[in-house]
Amino acid sequence: MHPSRYLFISILIKVCEATSVVVGNHGQNITLPCSYDTHTHGVLPACWGRAEVPLSKCSDTVLSAWYGTVDFRQSPRYQFLGRDGEGDVSLTIVRAQTTDSGMYGCRVEVPGLFNDIKVNILLTIVEVAPMEEEPITQDCVLPSVAGQEIPTTPGFGTETSNYPVMEFVKTQGRFKDLLEVGNLGRLAAIFCTTVILILVLIFGKRRVNNARTSEQTENIYEDVQMYACA
Structure with missing residues (x-):
């Protein structure tokens, strides 16, 4: 393939990739959305990684499913809680920690050349300071x-x-x-x-x-x- 064509295709793929930001609270369950249409190709392989989606597969994979069946899970805190049969492969992080902050990438492998669905999400976990109750004093x-x-x-x-x-x-x-x-x-x-x-x-x-x-x-x-x- 000519280098200029490869560069053009790479730029086109980058433009088509969806990128979003999710902010969650420390200790809560956080869901990173990712979905596809099952009516066209049925249930497809999908994966999540702790980095932007590369040219193939996922980088630093944390969770993946092969046609609806989970085949790899880095930690029990990573869950597919959506309806995979309906194309919902959103990643749920159970009891999110501040160390979970960072970039996440979702890839859905669609048959065909350069048809994969890619979603990059920047996750930020914030700690909510507990509310201090002022003591109630009463002179009697x-x-x-x-x-x-x-x-x-x-x-x-x-x-x-x-x-x-x-x-x-x-x-x-x-x-x-x-x-x-x-x-x-x-x-x-x-x-x-x-x-x-x-x-x-x-x-x-x-x-x-x-x-x-x-x-x-x-x-x-x-x-x-x-x-x-x-």
Whole structure:
């Protein structure tokens, strides 16, 4: 072949090659797209390499398939997760690392002279800095004890000065316990029992008073009869 023709064909092949850029996050699965039409030639051989697609095959091959069957895999992290039967030979890098950055080349071997499909992709893996959560602080001051405000700062004062604070916290805890659903029933029972006892005492006292009044009336009646007979 004449050198000028070879140069022209090489330039034409370079122009027809597809080149794109893919940016992914560290630790995520990254997919580099590559596909072809299976309706014309059916399922075809394909390969991926860690460099631009050369004149034949792939450079530094990481994954290849021979008519739909994987025949070479450099690492389990390189996967064909697309539908190879439909012409999807996209390369998926599982849990991508920063060392995976660089140029990748996909070749699909189409029958005929200079018919191969070539896709060059520049992959860049970036590390996403974790978001730092700012601590939430809140100042809290308990009600005054003996005319002084007692802050809740740890280590404040001595054990003696913290005694009223502890008593207040304990009292609050008891009060919250009493407000629970189970304790509400007990409080209602205690209240009803107290009311019943008060009513029993009131009616009992009235009964005693009525008995005394009746006894006094009978005594007066007897005295009147005795006086009339006399």
